[in-house]
Each structure stands twice: as C-alpha cells, then as structure tokens.
Amino acid sequence: MVLNTILKNKRLWVIVIIIAALFLAITVSKSGRKGITGLENSVITVVKPLQKAVFSGTRGLIEFVETITQIGNLKEENLELKKKLSLLESDIVRLKELELENQRLREMLNFKEQSHLYEMEGAKVIGRNPGNWFETILIDKGQDSGIAVNMAVVTDKGLVGRVIDTGRNWSKVLLIIDQRSAVSGMVQRTRDNGVIKGQIDPIDMGNCKMIYLPAESNILPGDLVISSGLGGIFPKGLIIGKIIEIKKEENELLKYALVRPSVDFQRLEEVFVIKKHGDQ
Structure with a gap:
C-alpha cells in the first residue's frame, strides 16, 4: 500500500x-x-x-x-x-x-x-442397530462364505450370538443380550444348568439373566457361566460371562442370576462364525 x-x-x-x-x-x-x-x-x-x-x-x-x-x-x-x-x-x-x-x-x-474342534469363518462388523445397546449386528460374510442361519458367532473373549438372517455377502447376528435370545448355559463350578436371556430392564441393560436355576444351587458371584451345548446351536464350553448377582424368584422355588457378558458389545469389531463344531 x-x-x-x-x-x-x-x-x-x-x-x-x-x-x-x-x-x-x-x-x-x-x-x-x-x-x-x-x-x-x-x-x-x-x-x-x-x-x-x-x-x-x-x-x-x-x-x-x-x-x-x-x-x-x-x-x-x-x-x-x-x-x-x-x-x-x-x-x-x-x-x-x-x-x-x-x-x-x-x-x-x-x-x-x-479351537481345533471348530471350523470358523472370520468376519468384520459392518453395521449395528440404532440403540444404546446393540442387540443385532451386521457382518460382512454371508451365503457365499458358507454362513447359514443359527450358526454361533464368537470372539476370543466369548459368545456373541447367533446368525438369524443371511444374504450373499452379509449376515445379521442376534446378540445374547437381546431379550429375544435364549442360550442354554451352565455354571462351570457347580454344573448347574439354566437359560441365558437378554435383559429388558434398562437398569440391567447389557447384562444377561440366567433363569431356571435350582433354589438349592450353590452358585456365587464371580462364577463363570459357559454354554452347556444343549439345543445343538451353540457348542459346549463357550464362555458367556460371570455371575454378578443372585436373587430368588417370587415363588422362591428357583433362583436367577445376573450375568455380565465377557464380550464388550460396545466395542465389537471382528468376530468368528462357527460353521461346524464337534457336536455336529
């Protein structure tokens, strides 16, 4: 200037x-x-x-x-x-x-x-349903990779869920924390059997509820819960989580336990689909 x-x-x-x-x-x-x-x-x-x-x-x-x-x-x-x-x-x-x-x-x-007993297919998580806790996820493997409905899905940390729908190169997985999910489980230490269900109560959202436990069972907080293998969908011995609380049902004939899953569903990025296991 x-x-x-x-x-x-x-x-x-x-x-x-x-x-x-x-x-x-x-x-x-x-x-x-x-x-x-x-x-x-x-x-x-x-x-x-x-x-x-x-x-x-x-x-x-x-x-x-x-x-x-x-x-x-x-x-x-x-x-x-x-x-x-x-x-x-x-x-x-x-x-x-x-x-x-x-x-x-x-x-x-x-x-x-x-895991020599399993034939597994690796996959990446490519989608989640909109919610605070993701009850279903989408993975990038499907029918072209031999994935079919009701195959178990896992990570190295434990059980994730099961396949409920497939396309050529995608599959939808129902997580074990979904209220529609049901997994036959067993307390590893006591061998007590029950059914693992997803939680409806928002306070316990993200945890699972293990129901149908005998009132006389000697389960304790910290006990490890694994899949029992009953039902044929999930192979026996997959880690589900640990018991964090035990309560009696209203009729006091049965117990139920809150189970914290070993898998962190908020940070899920890679999974394995078990295409075949030793029980099949």
Whole structure:
C-alpha cells in the first residue's frame, strides 16, 4: 500500500528527478577542477539534505518491501508446515488403528488356532442397530462364505450370538443380550444348568439373566457361566460371562442370576462364525 502511494505521487517524483539531475550536473562539472563555485556550493547545500532524505527514504522503502516479501514467504512456509503436520497426524492415527487391529487379529488368530474342534469363518462388523445397546449386528460374510442361519458367532473373549438372517455377502447376528435370545448355559463350578436371556430392564441393560436355576444351587458371584451345548446351536464350553448377582424368584422355588457378558458389545469389531463344531 505504501509502495503504491509513492509510485502514484507524481509531484514527489518530479522533485526527486530534479534533485538528482542537479546533483549529477554538479558532480560532472566539478570533475577535473580544483574548487567549486559559489552557486554550486549553494546548490549542494540545498541538495545535500534532500539527497540524504531521499536516500534514507529509498533505503527504508527497500527494507519495507523486503520485510513484506519475507512476511509473505513466512506465511507460505507456515501454511506448508501446517499441511505437513496435518498429514503426519493423519499417519499417526492410521498407524495406531493398524496397530490396534493387528493386536485384535493376533488374539483372534490365537483363539482360532487353539479351537481345533471348530471350523470358523472370520468376519468384520459392518453395521449395528440404532440403540444404546446393540442387540443385532451386521457382518460382512454371508451365503457365499458358507454362513447359514443359527450358526454361533464368537470372539476370543466369548459368545456373541447367533446368525438369524443371511444374504450373499452379509449376515445379521442376534446378540445374547437381546431379550429375544435364549442360550442354554451352565455354571462351570457347580454344573448347574439354566437359560441365558437378554435383559429388558434398562437398569440391567447389557447384562444377561440366567433363569431356571435350582433354589438349592450353590452358585456365587464371580462364577463363570459357559454354554452347556444343549439345543445343538451353540457348542459346549463357550464362555458367556460371570455371575454378578443372585436373587430368588417370587415363588422362591428357583433362583436367577445376573450375568455380565465377557464380550464388550460396545466395542465389537471382528468376530468368528462357527460353521461346524464337534457336536455336529
């Protein structure tokens, strides 16, 4: 803006040119002479302060232009550095995701290698139903991979649920925390049998209820509950969860227990579908 103002001020430029011409004439005319005339001395006296001012102003202008240029370069460099930082942050997030996925897949692979009795198909969770607790999930494997209705679904942590619908490359899985789900379970320590149902009560949402337990059963909080194998859908011995509370039914002839599933359904990303097991 300052530079444009100076360039547009014609009067200032006329004065500068006249001064420069006078100074040049004096310089040329005095070359080869020993002294200067009184007129030349007067002109030099007048011109010298103006020359100094013009020189100082020009130098200041040059420095100002250089400063503006440097600021522009710094802004461009700053923008470039911000872009590189953003890319680096994205790479860090991507690498962290790959690291976590690699860890999960290693655990799943170890589980698969240890489960010699099962023929399993790995799948990724690609959808969930809208709700605080997801009672059904969608996975990316279906009929083309040999997946069929009523196949059990697990992770290395325990039982997830069963397949209730399939397409060519997708399947819908009913989770064990759904109130429509029913799994034959057994308390591992006492061998007491019962049925694992999803909870309707919002207070206990996300837990399961183990019903039809004998009143005289000696079950305790912390006891592990596994699948009993009854019914043919779920193979025996799959981890379901741990008992966190025990209560008597209203008729006091039976007990029921609240069971916290071993699978974290809120963070479910990969699963196995058991296509065939030892009981089949």
